[in-house]
Amino acid sequence: SFTPLASDFYGFETTLTEQERDFLARLRTWLDTDIKPIVNDHWNRAEFPRQLIKGIADIGAAGLAWEETRPFENSAAFRGWVAVELARVDASVATYLGVHNGLAMGAIAACGSAEQRAEWLPKMAAGNVVGAFGLTEPLSGSDSAQGLRTTARRDGDTWVINGEKRWIGNATFSDVTIIWAKDVDDNQVKGFIVPTSTPGYSATKIENKQSLRIVQNADIVLEDVRIPHSLKLENANSFRDTARVLRATRADVAWGAVGTSIGAYEAAVAYAGERVQFGKTIGSHQLVQDLLAKSLGNITASLALCMRVSDMQDDGTQKDEHSALAKAFATSRMRETVAWCREIFGGNGIVTEYDVIRFFMDAEALYSYEGTREMNTLIVGRAITGTAAFV
Numbered sequence: 468s469f470t471p472l473a474s475d476f477y478g479f480e481t482t483l484t485e486q487e488r489d490f491l492a493r494l495r496t497w498l499d500t501d502i503k504p505i506v507n508d509h510w511n512r513a514e515f516p517r518q519l520i521k522g523i524a525d526i527g528a529a530g531l532a533w534e535e536t537r538p539f540e541n542s543a544a545f546r547g548w549v550a551v552e553l554a555r556v557d558a559s560v561a562t563y564l565g566v567h568n569g570l571a572m573g574a575i576a577a578c579g580s581a582e583q584r585a586e587w588l589p590k591m592a593a594g595n596v597v598g599a600f601g602l603t604e605p606l607s608g609s610d611s612a613q614g615l616r617t618t619a620r621r622d623g624d625t626w627v628i629n630g631e632k633r634w635i636g637n638a639t640f641s642d643v644t645i646i647w648a649k650d651v652d653d654n655q656v657k658g659f660i661v662p663t664s665t666p667g668y669s670a671t672k673i674e675n676k677q678s679l680r681i682v683q684n685a686d687i688v689l690e691d692v693r694i695p696h697s698l699k700l701e702n703a704n705s706f707r708d709t710a711r712v713l714r715a716t717r718a719d720v721a722w723g724a725v726g727t728s729i730g731a732y733e734a735a736v737a738y739a740g741e742r743v744q745f746g747k748t749i750g751s752h753q754l755v756q757d758l759l760a761k762s763l764g765n766i767t768a769s770l771a772l773c774m775r776v777s778d779m780q781d782d783g784t785q786k787d788e789h790s791a792l793a794k795a796f797a798t799s800r801m802r803e804t805v806a807w808c809r810e811i812f813g814g815n816g817i818v819t820e821y822d823v824i825r826f827f828m829d830a831e832a833l834y835s836y837e838g839t840r841e842m843n844t845l846i847v848g849r850a851i852t853g854t855a856a857f858v
């Protein structure tokens with residue numbers, strides 16, 4: 468049965484339905500038994516545990532948002548709590564699902580035709596097809612709305628894609644990668660479902676990452692990659708369509724940031740209760756309690772914001788700037804929180820055996836991906852002032 472998290476200090480989880488809570492309980496049990504014991508070792512070796520793909524699919528955590536694939540009707544807040552459960556064990560685990568489910572399936576759900584949704588979403592939910600999402604390029608990150616170099620050219624009933632992508636999560640083993648490319652005819656950004664077995668497509672693992680070491684990222688090269696027109700996402704016809712996908716996933720990253728903070732905080736609370744200095748547990752020293760209370764404050768404020776963004780997603784009022792502020796705020800608070808929690812461990816806070824350094828390092832990637840803090844701040848700034856200040 469479901470046990471509320473002590474870090475959910477104001478009981479936000481009480482708003483979930485019994486079915487949603489039962490799901491979270493099952494997910495937590497699986498993560499505690501199968502995933503938590505192996506994450507430090509995989510993080511040290513920068514290896515992705517392949518059993519995660521099937522495990523997540525079997526539990527039903529991929530495709531929760533869509534009619535075609537969801538096991539039961541559920542709320543966006545519930546799906547946020549799913550991200551929290553994953554990230555409080557390991558942020559890469561949450562990122563794997565964020566990319567496969569949020570970005571890749573999300574692009575097909577938001578921009579695909581009914582036929583494309585029916586063809587791809589069920590097999591992706593079942594874990595038989597793993598997805599990646601290729602927007603960022605070596606020369607275009609924050610400016611991808613204007614700066615994409617990858618091109619797509621219509622040739623009869625096919626499209627020919629050329630270019631390079633960088634940082635693409637899951638792409639060392641994905642079966643399909645959603646590739647965003649500029650149509651040479653109208654200069655608009657369009658989206659394509661590219662099977663990774665297509666000739667001309669190659670992906671190379673990015674080595675030596677010191678953040679999110681478990682999830683794999685790749686550089687992709689596309690050389691005259693030819694795909695049928697049926698794989699062009701029917702409703703992905705300008706960057707505005709890409710932004711519709713990111714509106715949902717940026718809110719997911721805010722939730723993932725809360726989960727990452729909670730993972731570090733739970734480790735710190737446990738350590739503060741065990742470690743003895745000056746004849747008493749460090750948790751009974753006032754300055755350590757200050758760090759814990761500030762961390763809980765950050766977690767709580769971020770959770771409140773995430774709950775509200777998810778409600779707005781459900782009632783259709785969520786705009787880009789709502790997700791952007793939640794992402795920028797939650798990841799900034801996470802960065803403070805994981806640092807305070809690491810501090811509580813003293814020297815032990817820098818070895819993976821004590822978990823907290825993993826959360827500390829992983830937080831850096833969450834802070835920068837899906838739009839850096841600056842980009843998300845500029846989206847909010849545009850909403851406040853009516854002036855876009857990106858360029």
Ligand code: FAD
Nearest residue numbers: 600601602603608609634635636832836837838839841857
């Ligand atoms: P740049 O755009 O070069 O930015 C560098 C710095 O300059 C940042 O601090 C930025 O905020 C700042 N800056 C840039 N322009 C401005 C401005 N106008 N005003 C103020 N400051 C500015 N991408 C994908 O497409 N798919 C993925 O699956 C994916 N996964 C990722 C996973 C990881 C672990 C990482 C690290 C990245 C991933 N990304 C992915 C890419 C990610 O979205 C980009 O790294 C991010 O958008 C920033 O782009 P950049 O790294 O090129 O930095």
